[in-house]
Amino acid sequence: MTEYLIRRLVQSAVVMFLITVLTFGLIHSAPGGPTKVFLSPGLSQQAAKVQAEHLGLDRPIPEQYLKWVGGLLRGDLGYTFKNHLPVGDILWPTVGHTMVLMGAAWLLSLLIAIPWGVYNSTKEYGWSDQTASFISYIGFAMPTFWFGILLQELFALKLDWLPLSDMWSLDKEGQIGDLLLHLVLPVSVLTLGFLAGYVKYARTSMLEVLQQDYIRTARAKGIHEVRVVYRHGLRNALIPIITIIGLDLPILVGGATLTENVFNWPGMGRLFVEMALAREYSVLMAITLVTAFMVILGNLIADLLYALVDPRVQLGRKGGSTA
Amino acid sequence: MLSVVVLVMVVVAGCSSGSDDPEPEKTPPKEESTQVDKPAETVDPNKPVDGGTLVISTFTDIVSVNPLFIQDTASADAATFIFANLYDLDRQGNVTAEPWSLASEKPIISEDGKSYTIKLKSTAKWSDGQPVTADDVVFTINAIRDPKVASPGISQFDKVDKVEKVDDSTVLVTLKQVYAPFQYALASAVVPAHVLKDVKPEELLTNPFGTDPAKTVTNGPWKWTEWKQSQSMNFDADSNYWGQKPHIQKIVFKQYADQNTEVQALLKGDVDLTQAIPVTQVEAVKNKGDINVILAPGPVYEYLGFNFKEDNFKNKFVPFASQKTRQAIAYALNRQGMVDNILKGTGKLMNAPFLPGSWADPGDAVVNYGYEPEKAKQLLAEDGWLPGDDGILVKDGKRFAFELQYNAGNSRREQVAAVIQQNLKDVGIEVTPKAIDFSAWVEQNLTPGKYEAILLSWSLNNPDPDGESTFSSKYFPPNGQNQGWYKNEKLDQLWVDGYSTVDQNARKQVYAEVGKEISADLPYVFMYQYGLPEGIGPKVKFAEEDKPEPTLPYGYFYRIINWWVDSK
Numbered sequence: 001m002t003e004y005l006i007r008r009l010v011q012s013a014v015v016m017f018l019i020t021v022l023t024f025g026l027i028h029s030a031p032g033g034p035t036k037v038f039l040s041p042g043l044s045q046q047a048a049k050v051q052a053e054h055l056g057l058d059r060p061i062p063e064q065y066l067k068w069v070g071g072l073l074r075g076d077l078g079y080t081f082k083n084h085l086p087v088g089d090i091l092w093p094t095v096g097h098t099m100v101l102m103g104a105a106w107l108l109s110l111l112i113a114i115p116w117g118v119y120n121s122t123k124e125y126g127w128s129d130q131t132a133s134f135i136s137y138i139g140f141a142m143p144t145f146w147f148g149i150l151l152q153e154l155f156a157l158k159l160d161w162l163p164l165s166d167m168w169s170l171d172k173e174g175q176i177g178d179l180l181l182h183l184v185l186p187v188s189v190l191t192l193g194f195l196a197g198y199v200k201y202a203r204t205s206m207l208e209v210l211q212q213d214y215i216r217t218a219r220a221k222g223i224h225e226v227r228v229v230y231r232h233g234l235r236n237a238l239i240p241i242i243t244i245i246g247l248d249l250p251i252l253v254g255g256a257t258l259t260e261n262v263f264n265w266p267g268m269g270r271l272f273v274e275m276a277l278a279r280e281y282s283v284l285m286a287i288t289l290v291t292a293f294m295v296i297l298g299n300l301i302a303d304l305l306y307a308l309v310d311p312r313v314q315l316g317r318k319g320g321s322t323a
Numbered sequence: 324m325l326s327v328v329v330l331v332m333v334v335v336a337g338c339s340s341g342s343d344d345p346e347p348e349k350t351p352p353k354e355e356s357t358q359v360d361k362p363a364e365t366v367d368p369n370k371p372v373d374g375g376t377l378v379i380s381t382f383t384d385i386v387s388v389n390p391l392f393i394q395d396t397a398s399a400d401a402a403t404f405i406f407a408n409l410y411d412l413d414r415q416g417n418v419t420a421e422p423w424s425l426a427s428e429k430p431i432i433s434e435d436g437k438s439y440t441i442k443l444k445s446t447a448k449w450s451d452g453q454p455v456t457a458d459d460v461v462f463t464i465n466a467i468r469d470p471k472v473a474s475p476g477i478s479q480f481d482k483v484d485k486v487e488k489v490d491d492s493t494v495l496v497t498l499k500q501v502y503a504p505f506q507y508a509l510a511s512a513v514v515p516a517h518v519l520k521d522v523k524p525e526e527l528l529t530n531p532f533g534t535d536p537a538k539t540v541t542n543g544p545w546k547w548t549e550w551k552q553s554q555s556m557n558f559d560a561d562s563n564y565w566g567q568k569p570h571i572q573k574i575v576f577k578q579y580a581d582q583n584t585e586v587q588a589l590l591k592g593d594v595d596l597t598q599a600i601p602v603t604q605v606e607a608v609k610n611k612g613d614i615n616v617i618l619a620p621g622p623v624y625e626y627l628g629f630n631f632k633e634d635n636f637k638n639k640f641v642p643f644a645s646q647k648t649r650q651a652i653a654y655a656l657n658r659q660g661m662v663d664n665i666l667k668g669t670g671k672l673m674n675a676p677f678l679p680g681s682w683a684d685p686g687d688a689v690v691n692y693g694y695e696p697e698k699a700k701q702l703l704a705e706d707g708w709l710p711g712d713d714g715i716l717v718k719d720g721k722r723f724a725f726e727l728q729y730n731a732g733n734s735r736r737e738q739v740a741a742v743i744q745q746n747l748k749d750v751g752i753e754v755t756p757k758a759i760d761f762s763a764w765v766e767q768n769l770t771p772g773k774y775e776a777i778l779l780s781w782s783l784n785n786p787d788p789d790g791e792s793t794f795s796s797k798y799f800p801p802n803g804q805n806q807g808w809y810k811n812e813k814l815d816q817l818w819v820d821g822y823s824t825v826d827q828n829a830r831k832q833v834y835a836e837v838g839k840e841i842s843a844d845l846p847y848v849f850m851y852q853y854g855l856p857e858g859i860g861p862k863v864k865f866a867e868e869d870k871p872e873p874t875l876p877y878g879y880f881y882r883i884i885n886w887w888v889d890s891k
Contacts, residue, residue: 031763050473054528083387084529090552157590164591165584170378170575261580264588266554270580274384274553279762 008303012296016289023288024068027281028061055081068285078282087286090271095253095290097167098260098267102252104183105190113195114241117202121210122229132199139196145258148189152262155185165264186263190256194248201244205237212236238309246302250294369866375890376573377863380585380594384553384578389533390512391466394475399784400598403877404558404574405541406512407566409441409460414872414881416681416786418506423544423566423884425455427492430509436501436825437484441509443492448565449515450541457488462516464496471524478792479508479785503822503830504787515540544569544884554578570887582855589614589858595888596863598879599855602667602735613861619873621854624673625736625780626847627656627727627743632808635773640721642752643776647706649845653692655699655750656743662851665738670851675838676781676790678852678874683788683831685838692848699750708751716751724753728768729778731758736778739850743778772800772808780853784876788834791818794846809846862888 052058056067071078077087120129156164163169163182172178209215210233218228257269268287275283306313385398390406393399410430411421420426425447431440447455464486467474482502487495498505514532518540522530531538536547544566545558556576560569577594579585582601588594590611600608600616608614629649633639643649662670671679674689703716711717715724727743729736740756747754754776759768768774781793792798795818796810814837821833842849857871857879869885872878 031760031766050470051528054473054525079529083385083534084531085534085552093551094553152587157587164587164593165579166593170376170593262584264579264584266551271553277762 008300012300015296016292019288019292020069020285021065024065024281024285025061027279027284028064030279057081068282072289077286080280080283082278082280087282090283091268091286091290094266094268094271097265098253098269100167100179101183101186101260101265101267102190102256105187106194106248106252108187109191109194109198110245112191113198114202117199118206118229118234118237120199121203121206124207129203132203135192136196136200139192139194142192143258144189144193144256145262147192148186148259148262151185151188165262167265186259186265189259189262193256198241198244201241202237205240206233209233209237235309239306242302242305242309246298246305249298249301250291253290253294369864371570371864371885371887372889373568373570373887374572375570375862375888376575377571377886377888378575378577378593378595380577380579380588380597382579382581382585382599385550385556387533388539388547389527389530390514391463391472391474391476391527392533399877400880401547401556401558401576402512403543403880404545404883405539405543405547407447407455407543408510408512410506410510412510412786412875414875416875418510425513425542430506432506432825436503437498439496439498439505439509440489441494441496443494445492446565447542448563449517450546450561450563451515451518452563453515453517453540454491455513455515455542456491457494458491458516459513460494461486461488462520463513466514466519466524466527469524472527473525476508476511479505501823501825503825504785504789506825507785507787513542515542545574567884569884571883586858589860592860595860596879597858600858601855602665602669605667605669605856608858615859615863617857617859617871617873617879618669619854620670620852621873621878622678622783622786622852622876623780623854624676624678624783624852625739625778625850627652627850628777628779628807628847629809629845630772630774630776630807631810631846632772635775636725638721640719642718642721642723642725645706646844647702648708649848650690650692650843651699651702651706651750652747652752653845653848654695654702655752656692656746656848656850657694658692658850659694661739661742662853665735665742666851666853669856670853672851673849674842675849676793676841676847677788677834677838678783680874681786681788682827683834685835688835689838689842691842696746696749703750710751714751715753722753723751724755725775726755726757727776727778728757728759728764728774730761730764732761735853740778769806770801772806774806777806786875788830789818789822790837791822794818794841807846811840811844811846814840814844862890864889 049058056064059067068078077091079086080090116128116132120126120132123129152164155162162184165182167182168175168178169182206229210229215228215232218232219225223232253268257273259265260267260270261273268290271283272287275287379400381397381400383395383397385401386395387393388398388402388405390402393402407423407425409425410418411424413419418429420428425443427442427444431442432438433440441460443455443457443460445454449455464480464483466472467476468480468483470477482498482500482505484497484499487497489495496509519527519530519532533539534550536550539547541547541561542565544561544564546561547556548559549555549557555578558574558576560572577588579588582597582599583604585594585597586600586604586608589597589600590608605616605618609616629643630636631641631644633641636642643652658672662668662672672691673679674691675685677684706718708716708718708723711722715722717723727740729740737756737758740754744754744756769777769779793804794809794811795803795805795815796812797803797815798805799808800806817833817837817840821830821837824830854873857873859871863886865882865886869882872881875881
């Protein structure tokens, strides 16, 4: 187990390194630059050139990369080009804000989706199953931002029951009750989106398992149906669901840019778009790092969870992983 | 001439808030009963009250409020609250000394037009208690002029020969030549010499002055107290402000992802002022009833810019090289239709690079191009264009086809480009609109002057009519703004004549001449002056003489020091 973890960590470090090289090269080769996004009659090209020099933007890209990695190894994410602010100061609060929003929506959707999907697999094409299908169609087909605008229109503007946007009211920052009120609409939008997929995964995965021979054996032995479904069935059906969940983990920080935009949620998805337009390389690199880290972490957690739900999965032994 | 359409909402005296309880406005008996219930509300609503919070929305964050480096709108907006200017502008755009300006009187210009004497008020102070003196002015101008500082304002001061401190409250600026637009360079903020004088010039750019509220010493009515990046900025009335105190206690600058969410927040009442209502939403905002929508266009105009450099075209053939052809294009475009349908009437046609109604506006002296497709066809035929097999015009075996670039994501330009494509197709010209990411466009096409035609606009943040740096052949790329490589010797000389006298009447005549020539020769097809409508919520109050003036740079906050909020 320990050996397995160490191997995974080394692999992850290599992957992270490759990701940074690739991303750094890609964003620097995109046309435009932090000193070139403004165009006004007063802006002198001379000034832009001198600014680029001061900021080290005229150096060769490999040199800029080494400087960036050097800083990173010392725990320094660098500074923004346009106004020399520490990247961490800008990034970390948004990561937290996004986790609050996405975490709430994600947990809520899992709590609803898994039991519901399992139930639907036992009553195939029943009214509950049909309802879930209908909701899934809506969840898949309706653009989240549009649904968000509809909810705002109704609950915030027409009925005036809920706040329109933001994380807190202007004078109530830090108050949990106020935060919860602000979470209702965006979480509803996101939950619908997540739910659509998860209900279907849970149902399909269960249906597959319930047709297996060992389920028939269990039933033949006279085990109570509830026990058959939840003990013998669900444990096996969870493995593909965990894979999906593991792969989805990065969205906890990656955020839902459109939802964050509509609800003016100060999260990382919004930050990424803003910084990409401004060509703020160091912030973009930091966001890439955080996202890559979450992908790797998600996969690792999924692997560990396999072992937890299915004792046959033995980590670290060749050929033992079902993933 | 200047038709500013200002829709001021009707303030009903002694009535309760319209949004909470709209009934009393319609039925007088109920209104009376409301008054009895709330006697406190009978105070004169036209009398300013102190206190309260004003929330202003924006969709971009600031870069830095350091006056030496401001070149984006959000930073410039924020700076208007916290920095006093040497001079301010009156409603007509003239340089003047207001009670809140640092100067005590208008600049005194010498007989020969080359020296400007700046007299400072002795009362002005920085937020750390130090007086604002001639040293600050001298330091600021010299810093902007120093190439090592890399200030974007350097070109505004490149005609300066020397800057001298005469005494603590007097500065003498001498120019190398007469240059009339220079007075507008003085209508700007200064930085505190005592804070920045020991910083190396090349380190001013990364100095926390301008990005750290605690280290940004200011001299305006409000002081900068908080900045949450990409979220909001707070400005609180400075209790030590040297002039007449502002009424509004706190200004919050709140960032939204885009204009649509800004408008939603305005409708909800989360935001009191937004500078940019998309034209498609104006009706919805007006229907709300209690929001003051100001429709006058801003100091910005859009143009269809031609490129005259042969290397940019296939076979080195510039299809619009001849003046007659360019005039035909102008006649073929339905500009009024664009203003009516795409801008929903919020624009004003232009035929020369002068804002309608400004002092230099040549008015009827310019050629006015109506929508006359038949005339366009006739001019094209006279110019030697003949219909080809596919209906597209041909001259010397070459088809009349060109690419029109604009920035991706700008829905106004996207729609306008489509109309241009259709209008020109009607007269036999093939246009291929092409959208490019803004930052890439600037670097690859605009700065080096590499394109066939563009749809772009100029924002006239300086009310002076001088346009040499955009139209003179002295300013070819990559170091100038004449990106279309336009050359007209007569105009080159007229621009010089225009700034070489400080006599405004003489200048007016020169610019009338410029207007005549440029509207006939058409380096651009000048399209229209435009600007997104400003929306002001019911809480915000101001006297008629302090109302916003959208045609001025940053005019949406014009005289905000005299505004107040009705904080119930």
